[in-house]
Amino acid sequence: MSSNRSGLPPREQSQRRSSKGSTKKKKQSSGARKFLKVLLTVIILLVIGVGIYLGSMVVTLNDVIDETGSPEAVAPENSAKVKPITMLLLGTDYRPETGTHLTDVMMVIAINPETKSATIVSLPRDTRMQMDGYKTNKINAFYPNFLAKEKKSGISAKQEMKTMMSKYFDLTIDYVVVMNFQGFRDVVDALGGVDVNVDANMCYRDRADGTDINLQQGAQHLDGDKALGYVRYRKSNCSPKTKASDDFDRNRRQNEVLHALMDQAKSMNGVLGAGNVIKAIGKNVETDFESAQMKNMITTYWNISKENVDFMPVTGEWKSPYVYLNETEFEQAKQALKDELAGTNLPAKDESSSLDGK
Numbered sequence: 001m002s003s004n005r006s007g008l009p010p011r012e013q014s015q016r017r018s019s020k021g022s023t024k025k026k027k028q029s030s031g032a033r034k035f036l037k038v039l040l041t042v043i044i045l046l047v048i049g050v051g052i053y054l055g056s057m058v059v060t061l062n063d064v065i066d067e068t069g070s071p072e073a074v075a076p077e078n079s080a081k082v083k084p085i086t087m088l089l090l091g092t093d094y095r096p097e098t099g100t101h102l103t104d105v106m107m108v109i110a111i112n113p114e115t116k117s118a119t120i121v122s123l124p125r126d127t128r129m130q131m132d133g134y135k136t137n138k139i140n141a142f143y144p145n146f147l148a149k150e151k152k153s154g155i156s157a158k159q160e161m162k163t164m165m166s167k168y169f170d171l172t173i174d175y176v177v178v179m180n181f182q183g184f185r186d187v188v189d190a191l192g193g194v195d196v197n198v199d200a201n202m203c204y205r206d207r208a209d210g211t212d213i214n215l216q217q218g219a220q221h222l223d224g225d226k227a228l229g230y231v232r233y234r235k236s237n238c239s240p241k242t243k244a245s246d247d248f249d250r251n252r253r254q255n256e257v258l259h260a261l262m263d264q265a266k267s268m269n270g271v272l273g274a275g276n277v278i279k280a281i282g283k284n285v286e287t288d289f290e291s292a293q294m295k296n297m298i299t300t301y302w303n304i305s306k307e308n309v310d311f312m313p314v315t316g317e318w319k320s321p322y323v324y325l326n327e328t329e330f331e332q333a334k335q336a337l338k339d340e341l342a343g344t345n346l347p348a349k350d351e352s353s354s355l356d357g358k
Helices: 031-047 051-068 139-153 157-169 181-190 224-232 247-265 268-283 291-301 327-342
Strands: 085-092 103-112 117-123 128-131 134-138 175-180 194-198 202-206 211-215 218-222 285-287 309-313 316-319 322-325
Touching: 085 157, 103 139, 103 157, 103 327, 117 327, 128 139, 128 157, 128 322, 134 139, 139 157, 157 175, 175 181, 181 224, 181 268, 194 224, 194 247, 202 224, 211 224, 218 224, 224 247, 268 285, 309 327, 322 327
Parallel strands: 085 175, 117 309
Antiparallel strands: 085 103, 103 117, 128 134, 175 285, 194 218, 202 211, 316 322
């Protein structure tokens, strides 16, 4: 469940079909680099939900949470057990090979303990951000800019992003979580790899950042590095060239890997790898969640149903170098977040699909 880092070719424009079946112009979205949606969703649906498998691994969970979150206590009235909360999820392009911090995935989540549901709104990485008090720029450039100014300003980049996005979405964002590409690879490896059906040959190489995608069509068991290539692939620079992908191809592969990861998490490999998953995420996440609040999240949402997580990707029109958001979609997305917090956005319940398998 978004970069300038990879050297991948420019994205092609595509056409988009509405959920009601009517045909619209296909619009440019954040493309392959939105693959971190997979990792972010795993955080919401797998890591929050993995508590049912932990058993003797509770100590590991506590250690990682205590390292990742701040130690402050949470007032009872602000506990995730009783209070709907919002969070900003930033997926950066950081990997050891790149060292960069562009936020190629940006999502705002509202989650409600009473309805046991969540709304996730994602924005394209190239979204044109124009707002009073901020210099117009691509939305993915603000976090690294804030990072560069941290020492001088005395304000953390995470806090700056939370303030800016609260204004942009016209609601208070309670927490921010920053994750990176390396975390995706580590999570897949911690679960023993992932089974996918590669729909076409895929080949792309970039010596600058170590990208080496070389996949053959057919059923495959992929490790973390190959799974990363599978969801990132957009266009070939090999000889002979392999078929290019459009936004819909990439979105379909992201969903395929997401569901495969969730299935893997519920398998024996998932049980045995749960501690490693927690550790992998702990090494690749920065957050201002209090450690007590993170534990509240786990105990509250461990059995959240996949059917009760509503994804709302906001699309837009590509006019180089920006994506201009579809204002109607954006307003609908903002309202959906507010409805989630109010408990009036009620997705259909389906207990058979909950993560605990009950």
